Amino acid sequence: MASNPILVIAEKEFSDAVRSKRLWGLTIVMLALFGLMIFSFTMGQTRETAGGEAVRIDPVTQILLSLTASINLVAPLLGLSLGYDAISGEREKGTIRLLLSRPIYRDQVINGKSVSALITMAFTLGLSTMVLVGLSSIVLGAALDLDLVVRITLYVLLAVLLAFVYYSISLLISTASRRSSRSLMLSLLVWILFTFVIPLVGFLIAMTMVGPMPPAENEEAIREWTKRVAEITENINLIVPNTHFSKIADNLLRARTRLGEMFGEFETVPTTIGEVFLHGWVNLAVLILYAVAPYAASYAIFTSSEKE
């Protein structure tokens, strides 16, 4: 049977990815971060108990908080690591010339690589989550019901979408670049900008706009001040894809943790899965747009490129 070029490219890229140190490195980071979180919860709980006032965090909340923390860090980096040298690497090695002299279209090269990236991201995040949640629920004695499994599965799918957003961004940079080192640097810059700089700048702008914090004795004014700062910061953070991911993905898990109680004061937390998506469809749409726009731009640049 004749081979489909997209599948041939995807198969080769996936095989390269699972053999790469990069992927295993990120998986280890995710496992380590998750383990560290669980460990710190356990230690924190022990200390509180020794102090006299025990604040129990239930095992499911421990697992879900650890999962979100590790996936929030690893998913964007996973996307970047798969995308930054997708095209620039082929240019650097000179393999692009052999690829493009085959009877294939340029867009099939990008599509093949992206299919492989999607599978790799789903495989890595899905398998890691399965192992982490499975093991930790046995160790901590957490009961996993069907609703929770569905929520975690949907959460992982959204994490794959977030990873794909960063993949698309780094793919765009890679397509426009001739050097993988430069592409990696720019991709990491984008990640730093979205993860640290914009949230921090947003907070500083909000503080400047709202003005100084009211005196400590005026609790109502402090509450209002905090709410205003949070609102402005959140609005500025809407530029960042992670914000849209958090808004919808965290809500999926929040109903099953004590986080719902903590946030209940400021906003209504959707409880059912249907409500989560009804409430967050705009965030989902923005996240998809963030994935599609750079991808389309990569497409346009690569298919019109002549100097390889």
Next chain:
Amino acid sequence: MELVIETEKLVKVYPGGVRALDGVDLRVPSGTVFGLFGHNGAGKTTLLSILIGLVTPTSGSVRVLGIDAVKNSVEVRRRTSVVPEGFGFYEDLTGLANLVYLARLEGMDKETAERRAMEALERVGLDRDAKRKVSEYSRGMKQRLCLAQALLKDADLYLLDEPTAGLDPEGASAFKDLVRELVREGRTVVISTHLLQEVGEVCSHAAIIRRGRILAQGSFDEIAERIRRSRGYEYEVCVRGGADVLASALEGEEWVVKVTPLGTEGKLRVLVRREVGEDIMEVAKRMGVGVLSIKVLPSNWNEVFEILHRGGW
């Protein structure tokens, strides 16, 4: 004669204003080894890239194997094998794995791809290194691997860009045998190079390209004859002693324009008004000078290239 490549008034101006091709009319006859000769930057690689549809011409038309290469480049690439310049392989994969991957991109199933890859490796003498990683290959081996990837399918047309770069003399000789074999099988081979000494002898036809323009094209005999007609016949005579005696005698002949001694090796270059090979032999015999060899210039592609680049057209 059937043409496998036919371009008309082909112009390529890259963004920034670099005029890589300036009105190229290329005609490559079927079943020939066609040399595309020019210095680096002459426009050879751009021309080859246009032929397989990787670069779009600014104006003009291109037909390869009767197909419009601008509108249907994938079909052109389906029937063409290419050795691109500045190629690279996946270094962490074996030579065989690289070829299987490329063969599958040609549309072959896995089994056929593996068989064709092994056959191609055997053909270039790399079968014993098939399962070694490409990172362990020498430069010459990589060049042979690149030739092997061009042999994965039975193409009608082979476009080889600097195919002998990095090959040792043995490899270059094997390459020439391979090219002759392809032509015997009825294929057409286009070799783009500036290394004329290495591949010139296998080319029956050629185009000399300079600064995006074709200076001359056709079979060797056609081009050489045109050069001789336009600038006079030039002979290189190699004698066994008495070169100065022969030079003086020739200068006295009415059909001789100029005699130039070449170094101290007993060689003379004789520019004459008409074809006079026998006449030179007679003068030498009369003067008692033994002639070792006599040849009319240009006698090879290298000399054609030199003459045309000197502006002697």
